[in-house]
């Protein structure tokens with residue numbers, strides 16, 4: 001059994017590393033209306049952001065993710081706000097390519113370690129990171145990145161865990177994304193700044209494409 005979990009973990013790691021190559025900026029998306037899902041995903045892809053995180057925070061979230069998966073093949077859809085093993089099952093049933101959580105509970109880590117789906121648990125402390133690593137998850141969200149201490153906190157946390165890779169989210173924006181991405185252990189950054197609820201509500205797709213383009217520029221140090 002241990003052997004199987006180790007093999008699963010390294011396959012998951014490889015698959016996740018492949019997915020993250022389509023980053024390094026992951027828009028964190030909260031959708032209220034299914035009709036916004038496909039145009040929003042197209043706007044983000046047009047701006048150069050293909051790796052998406054659809055949060056399971058609204059009643060429409062699952063239908064929105066399904067619509068994007070079905071109609072926007074260039075988008076690589078991940079499901080965020082995965083809080084329980086059941087949410088992880090939902091993500092898999094939807095055909096998502098990966099899943100993310102703001103946290104790392106024992107139940108969720110155990111379920112995710114038995115699954116083939118690439119999974120990024122959330123951590124804000126050394127103990128949470130140790131639990132994630134012990135379950136074979138080497139790439140973690142650092143959440144909430146800015147309120148939890150920002151870049152100095154991540155640097156301190158990375159010290160004892162050179163094998164860990166981080167995707168900070170929480171307070172990241174166009175202005176600081178480049179600084180985070182310049183850190184050696186940061187493989188991607190995520191955030192809702194690219195697709196703010198007010199822009200989605202106004203169906204301001206061109207504005208969202210423009211923000212996505214600026215995010216790509218910021219990520220490349222521009």
Ligand SMILES: O=C(O)C(=O)C[C@H](O)[C@H](O)COP(=O)(O)O
Nearest residue numbers: 080081101102169170171191192
């Ligand atoms: O819901 C999840 O799965 C999360 O992990 C949290 C999100 O990544 C952050 O809430 C994004 O933070 P902001 O960019 O500051 O809005």
